[in-house]
Amino acid sequence: MNLDLAAYDRDGFLVLKDFLSVADCDALQARAAELVAAFDPGPARTVFSTRDQGHARDRYFQESGGAIRFFFEDEATDQPVALALNKIGHALHDLDPVFDRVSRQPRVAELAEALGFRQPLLLQSMYLFKQPHIGGEVGWHQDATYLHTRPSTVTGLWIALDDADRDNGCLMALPDGHRGPLRQRFHRSGEAMVTDTLDAAPWPTTSPVALEARRGTLVVLHGLLPHASAPNRSGRPRHAYALHLIDGCAEYASDNWLQRPDLPLRGFA
Numbered sequence: 001m002n003l004d005l006a007a008y009d010r011d012g013f014l015v016l017k018d019f020l021s022v023a024d025c026d027a028l029q030a031r032a033a034e035l036v037a038a039f040d041p042g043p044a045r046t047v048f049s050t051r052d053q054g055h056a057r058d059r060y061f062q063e064s065g066g067a068i069r070f071f072f073e074d075e076a077t078d079q080p081v082a083l084a085l086n087k088i089g090h091a092l093h094d095l096d097p098v099f100d101r102v103s104r105q106p107r108v109a110e111l112a113e114a115l116g117f118r119q120p121l122l123l124q125s126m127y128l129f130k131q132p133h134i135g136g137e138v139g140w141h142q143d144a145t146y147l148h149t150r151p152s153t154v155t156g157l158w159i160a161l162d163d164a165d166r167d168n169g170c171l172m173a174l175p176d177g178h179r180g181p182l183r184q185r186f187h188r189s190g191e192a193m194v195t196d197t198l199d200a201a202p203w204p205t206t207s208p209v210a211l212e213a214r215r216g217t218l219v220v221l222h223g224l225l226p227h228a229s230a231p232n233r234s235g236r237p238r239h240a241y242a243l244h245l246i247d248g249c250a251e252y253a254s255d256n257w258l259q260r261p262d263l264p265l266r267g268f269a
């Protein structure tokens, strides 16, 4: 696969137009709709709307690394479930045959190889809804804050399943920001999740760029690249599928939030 690795090294991201076929975009959206239709929102919606259910809510999240779980938008009120979810995560690629097939197609494996992965492992997958009107903001962050290996190898593959632009909350990035330090780590501490500041360096002052992406575009995000997305206040959805890879050659932090004791990580085979 012919990648502009110089641009990736320079910017910390790479935008690959028409990476995913129309048929595969259709397949992921249709499958997500089926999963949502089969999801019984009763208990989970209660979990997420009741303040004193914090412990159950935390467990629902903490165990989602090896499961398919549904998370609501903060601003969701009386919307139907299909218009109220923030995301589905985090093992779609291992537990659902459609997501498995699309995630492990040769083109994605070739991309991982071209990016320099020696032992690529598919760690995490998320179906991101960014719903019309209520799709929440995602603040500036580095993915290595959440998925840590030593050395850092986490790489995001973000695929637009709807056209994404400034109006519906496309990705924003700070070019070259991946050369800075990892600022924070979000990790397990006993039963709890904590965020530690490792380096108080502010985000670079470079102007953010909007990574507008037509449907089927794949954006590669370096694990240390600061990125964000604005809320979606438009009337259009902005569905996306995000897959995070790590290299099996690196050491996976035993206190990462994402632990899969019953579901070994797999590569593309």
Ligand code: FE2
Residues within 6 Å of the ligand: 141, 142, 143, 156, 227
């Ligand atoms: Fe991210």
